Amino acid sequence: MANATNDRRKFMVKTVQSIGLATMGGLLWSGFAIEAEGSPLVLRPPGALPEEDFRQACIKCGLCAEACHNRESNIDKETGEQREGTIKMAKGGEEALIGTPFFVPRDVPCYMCDDIPCVPVCPSGALDMPSLLNEKGELDINKATMGLAVVHKESCIAFWGLQCDACYRACPLLDEAITLEYTQNERTGKHALLLPVVHSDICTGCGLCEKACVTEKPAIFVLPREYATGRVGDHYVKGWDKRDQQRAGLRKADEIETQTKRSEEKPVDYLNKEIEY
Amino acid sequence: MKNIKYLILRRVTQVTLLVLYFGANAYGWHILEGTFGSSLLFGKIPLADPYTTLQVLATGFVLGADVLLGAAIITLFYMVVGGRAFCSWVCPINMVTDLANWIRRRFKLDKEEVNYRFLKRNTRYWILVLGVLVSAVVGVAAFEVLSPITIMQRGIIFGFGAGLSVIVAVFLFDLFGVKNGWCGHLCPLGAAYSVIGQKSLIRVKHDHEACTACMECKVVCPENQVLWMINKKSVSVTDGECTNCGRCIDVCNDDALRFGIREIMQSQSIKEKR
Structure with a gap:
């Protein structure tokens, strides 16, 4: 009987210990991963998803950087030698999340290749090819928003x-x-x-x-x-722009009321109020 | 040469793969492009790391078909053929940890000082699961943030940076901390391949009749718990944690170990007897 209690106690302690250690590890790991996410001011290759989605999606394979470095046009016109590519792979301790592609225009800018070699090679979809297609379904670098x-x-x-x-x-x-x-x-x-x-x-x-x-x-x-x-926000409509005017719909101007925090008071009241700094 | 045959073969494989990956970036070769995370074989066939893929999926991102197909190809290959062969025949960190382990043996470090035993070999399975959970919570592939494997590979292809410290840390940990600490206790990728390769076909076979119980194989094996049958039973090493590195075969002077195909029926009978 005493033995059974002992076994049960051992089992409970072991379970709690394992869960506790795993939680500790998970918290430390999460903290490190959040730290490692890097600066939001980093510039990504063309067609990249919004930064947060990009960090999720990028599988860090480097195919974009390799395609950028080895494109035919990447030749120094004076020496005839291959240049450094635009896209760098973050090495850790840099502004970008380790292993993800980014570029620093002051070092090497993006030369906006017509065939955009870096994007079709992306296997994960972190560089979104459809976002760079024009009406004819062709790749169009002018649609990039890096x-x-x-x-x-x-x-x-x-x-x-x-x-x-x-x-x-x-x-x-x-x-x-x-x-x-x-x-x-x-x-x-x-x-x-x-x-x-x-x-x-x-x-x-x-x-x-x-x-x-x-x-x-x-x-x-x-x-x-x-x-x-x-x-600007939704409550400003360009009255002189027919397309923008459509947002207001068929409503007449005097029917439209914009509710903001200021609407709670009359203009005379809030204009006469002292400004709080 | 006899007792380093598989060691040489492995090093040749590891280095060749790294050279091919390096050449893809440096010289534009189209044999093996990308990194382990996701690669392109001969410019056509996608390959992808199943554990990395799992982490990215856990963040909630719906991955492209190329990666999913690539992960399926790699998973299938190790599931059916190689077992945990990735670890000993492909992974570049294997060279780092093997070096640490060789120094340990050469200078008899294990005899002189305490080998910390606070780590259990099953810790890696906890880390494997934890990595997926943390990926889901934080929204980035969690192991990829600190994985010495891809950091080392990217370092070789694109140049090393601050990430080098992780590799040095693994080396020091294996040398002065826990024997086979990283590959045998912590690495979740190795754990993933242990799970994937549970039933793979290529296995080390033991001949109990020929064995003289010198135990050289157990000394050199990085996962020596899988060699429980040495001098006991003539069966295959069926444990998924065996990396198929072949060091045991190399060091065996009695021809009691060799590579072979797993007997499908045998694994059943072992379970019954064990």
Whole structure:
């Protein structure tokens, strides 16, 4: 009888111990895995799923990086030798999750190959080929949304009044993704400013502008779209745009009421209120 | 040469595979591209690591057909033919842990100091399951974050980085921590192949009549619990944890061990007698 109790106790202790140790291991492991996920600001190859989904989906095989490195066009025109590929495989301790492909435009930008060699080879679907197909069902690199170029005007010498259009000329979608805005140079009173303006509906985030930028640390650089774009919200409708107007439907303007937190008070009240900082 | 035949064959296989993978990136060869996670054989046939595939599926992502087909091909191959042969004939970490183990034997480390026994060989099955659970919770393939196997392989193909420390850690653990610590106690990929290869056909056979009980095989075997029949019974090594490395055959001076095809009926009778 005493023996049976002892056995039962042994069994219980062993079970609890195993579960406890497994839970401890699981927690440590989860913590490490979350830490290892890396920076959300990392740039992925064309067609990549949104960052979080991409980290799930990527099987870390490196086929995209190999296809990028070994594409026929990857030849240095001066030396005739093979260049480093655009896509790097994260080695650990870098910004990207270990083993996943990413690129750093300032080192090697994406050259936007017409045949997009890196995408069809992806076996897992982390690089989503359908997202890069045009209406005719052909691969179209111009549909890529790897990121969005952003100009820091204080460090862009064109904003100083110096003549520089390096990014404008480097852009593969010349005069579409980056245009030059001509304005007057107020400082000298007799010169023009040729200011680079990025158009987010065209820019693919290839980073050739970032590579070409002449400043010590690039004044134009690529960020993941999610971090370089804003969102207006549903309650603003462009009344002058027929397609956008459809969102409002057949409702008349005076029937539309937008409810936000501010609607709780009358405009007179909240405008007269002191601002809280 | 006689007592290193399979050792040499294994090293040749391991190195050849790594050279092929390396060449795919460096020179654009189309023989074996990618990494163990997912590969392309001859530019056509997909291959994929079943455990990695399982982890990615656990994160909730519906994988492409190529990976699923690749995982099925690899699973089927080891299930029917190789058993846990991946570990000793393919995995590059095997060279690291074998080196640690060789140093252990060469300098008789096991005799001099305590061999910590807090780790049990079944820990790897817990880690195997845990890896899938953690993948589901965190949303990234959990073992792939720290797997020394793919870190070493990617290091060889694309260049080493901070991940190198994991490989050094495994080496030190096997050398100074637990004997066969990584491959024989912790590695969930090895555990996965142990499960997959339970019933595989190629097996080491023991001839009890020829055995002189020198026990060299047990000294050299990385999973020596599978050699329970030595000098006891003339049966095949049917345990899934056997890596089919053939070291026991190499070191046997009595021709009491050799590779053969598993007798389908035999495994039944063993169970009855055991």
